[in-house]
Amino acid sequence: MKTSGIIAAVAALAMSATAAFAEFKPAVVFDMGGKFDKSFNEGVFNGVEKFKAETGVEYAEFEVTNPSQREQALRNFARRGHDPILAIGFAQAEALSKVAAEYPDTRFAIIDMFVDLPNVQSIEFKEHEGSFLVGMLAGLASQTGKVGFVGGMDIPLIRKFACGYVQGVKAANAEAEVFQNMTGTTPAAWNDPVRGGELAKSQFDSGADVIYAAAGGTGLGVLQTAADEGKLSIGVDSNQNHLHPGSVLTSMLKRVDVAAYETFKSGMDDTWKPGSQILGLAEDGVGWALDDNNSSLITDDMKAAVEKAQADIIAGTISVHNYMSDNSCPD
Amino acid sequence: MEALSFFALIVDSAIRLSVPLIFAALAGLYSERSGVFDIGLEGKMLAGAFAAGTVAALTGSPWVGLFGAIVISVVFAVVHGLASITYRGNQIVSGVAINIVAAGLTVLLGQTWFQQGGRTPQLPSEARFLPINLPFAETLAEVPIVGQIYSEVISGHNILVYIAIAAVFATHWVVYSSRFGLRLRAVGENPSAVDTAGISVVWLRYRAVIICGVLCGFAGAYLAIAQSAGFIKDMSAGKGFIALAALIFANWRPRAVLLTCLLFGFLDAVAIRLQGANVPGIGEVPVQFMQALPYILTVVLLAGFIGKATPPKAGGVPYVKER
Numbered sequence: 221m222k223t224s225g226i227i228a229a230v231a232a233l234a235m236s237a238t239a240a241f242a243e244f245k246p247a248v249v250f251d252m253g254g255k256f257d258k259s260f261n262e263g264v265f266n267g268v269e270k271f272k273a274e275t276g277v278e279y280a281e282f283e284v285t286n287p288s289q290r291e292q293a294l295r296n297f298a299r300r301g302h303d304p305i306l307a308i309g310f311a312q313a314e315a316l317s318k319v320a321a322e323y324p325d326t327r328f329a330i331i332d333m334f335v336d337l338p339n340v341q342s343i344e345f346k347e348h349e350g351s352f353l354v355g356m357l358a359g360l361a362s363q364t365g366k367v368g369f370v371g372g373m374d375i376p377l378i379r380k381f382a383c384g385y386v387q388g389v390k391a392a393n394a395e396a397e398v399f400q401n402m403t404g405t406t407p408a409a410w411n412d413p414v415r416g417g418e419l420a421k422s423q424f425d426s427g428a429d430v431i432y433a434a435a436g437g438t439g440l441g442v443l444q445t446a447a448d449e450g451k452l453s454i455g456v457d458s459n460q461n462h463l464h465p466g467s468v469l470t471s472m473l474k475r476v477d478v479a480a481y482e483t484f485k486s487g488m489d490d491t492w493k494p495g496s497q498i499l500g501l502a503e504d505g506v507g508w509a510l511d512d513n514n515s516s517l518i519t520d521d522m523k524a525a526v527e528k529a530q531a532d533i534i535a536g537t538i539s540v541h542n543y544m545s546d547n548s549c550p551d
Numbered sequence: 552m553e554a555l556s557f558f559a560l561i562v563d564s565a566i567r568l569s570v571p572l573i574f575a576a577l578a579g580l581y582s583e584r585s586g587v588f589d590i591g592l593e594g595k596m597l598a599g600a601f602a603a604g605t606v607a608a609l610t611g612s613p614w615v616g617l618f619g620a621i622v623i624s625v626v627f628a629v630v631h632g633l634a635s636i637t638y639r640g641n642q643i644v645s646g647v648a649i650n651i652v653a654a655g656l657t658v659l660l661g662q663t664w665f666q667q668g669g670r671t672p673q674l675p676s677e678a679r680f681l682p683i684n685l686p687f688a689e690t691l692a693e694v695p696i697v698g699q700i701y702s703e704v705i706s707g708h709n710i711l712v713y714i715a716i717a718a719v720f721a722t723h724w725v726v727y728s729s730r731f732g733l734r735l736r737a738v739g740e741n742p743s744a745v746d747t748a749g750i751s752v753v754w755l756r757y758r759a760v761i762i763c764g765v766l767c768g769f770a771g772a773y774l775a776i777a778q779s780a781g782f783i784k785d786m787s788a789g790k791g792f793i794a795l796a797a798l799i800f801a802n803w804r805p806r807a808v809l810l811t812c813l814l815f816g817f818l819d820a821v822a823i824r825l826q827g828a829n830v831p832g833i834g835e836v837p838v839q840f841m842q843a844l845p846y847i848l849t850v851v852l853l854a855g856f857i858g859k860a861t862p863p864k865a866g867g868v869p870y871v872k873e874r
Contacts, residue, residue, distance in 0.1 A: 254669075254784075256666075256667045256670060401823075408788075411783065411784075411785075412788065413779050413783060413786075414774070414778050414779055414786070414788075415823065417778070417779070418564060418567070418568070418820070418823050419823055421564065422560070422564065422823060422824050425560045437783065440673075441779060444673075444779070444780050448676070448681075463673070
């Protein structure tokens, strides 16, 4: 009697799971840093919120707070019939390849990494191109000829930002000196604004007057320090110009919001395709932000120079070296 | 000249980084000297930081924020006191509980009140403690060495930094020269003797624990509204434990606490400044090594010198009047 009761319950559960499978239930797994990092994760959050507002479809979400949760979160979503499941950040690649192999009928997508499975869509960005443009702006805006870069965790992806930035700075001012620092070697480096602020202070003290922060939540400390010291900073991923108007020179936009929105939208319209997508300047996947908050900092000459470089990169006459292609940077 | 100004900048940064350690280590000193072990420094600091960020965001005043931090931190301290003095519970367990509650509660309340992922709203500069330039700092900056040290190292910190240094010497006076200090030391060594002299052990220990709470409030406020512009989850990042290590390393003596905290802050500052720098004769030092250096040195120092550390004798033992 008891056993049959349990069997019935399990069957009912299984039925409800299958029934749920029919409706469209997207899910997103944010990475460490959190969805309100005002940067990378928040960009994704804005994209999926836009999707929700437009379609009225609720999505499930999870914020990873320690590395072991990634696989659990992805597997839980897959088991509960969520589809498509969007994983944010390079660090989820390993967990995703495992879970995606276990659930071949579920559609997965990952931002910032390539996972070679038939049910995974990999979305990557040409951050070096966007960083090149903000690097040019930094080089043109700098009075001292010295500029800085503060990265988050020391990984090839962040080196790619740094490398593109350096090339941009040199393109604007061949004599310029670029200071580079990484915040740390663990994921905690994405969320340490105090350390970010100290690194920025040390670069300002050495003479830099523009600092590019590619460091998630840590970058907020860099931007804050720049505002306190009356120097310039460059935001990353989302448009961060509004955080300290008049002090944030520009932001390197990485349109993760568009990517996240498109993933869910194509999933719903059944136009979703697995495989690799690499979004650069030509695809509007990266860019630089110009709005009321920073228009007074960008002169017409700077704007013209950057727009020309942008056109040249799209046309292929300027090629920006991608650090991740050979794990090294010229210079 | 170049080397001097580089060194001055490192010291400047070391001072900024060691201030929360100084406050927290002094807080622990009062508590532990009275015989109450406190590994909840971290939690009290975090709760204080959250309170400071919240109150400063709502009122726009750093002083009210600091007051809020002190109140919340004292509340946590009294809970610890209640558990370990009145109810004679295990002091370590109570301290761990405070750390866990603080870590969870700050994020939960922050998320409920501000919907920014446990962060408090970013503070405008008038709601923070800003650097104060001491008189003549600008003019003296031109004077070699002395002027440079004055303008780079001594001037240009926020008010809490000066309070921290003052607190060290005030603590030294209180512990070694005041009647309260004499009794404080006695109650940590031999509470029954203090009791025989007709002094309440319980009330003495409560006062020590409350002072501990006040100082942790300062440490938290420094993190949230002086060093940063708002509370961020887990922003104390283990500083409470490093402060505890500094306290042990300093052998529970106030002026030695100042030195060890400055040393730990200095190592951290060196790790930040020397990142990617070329050291003569060695070449570029790997980032990872520079970041591990403070920890390696801490372990080496602790292993080498801790044999002489003598904690208060009655530490960790609840006082029972009659057996």
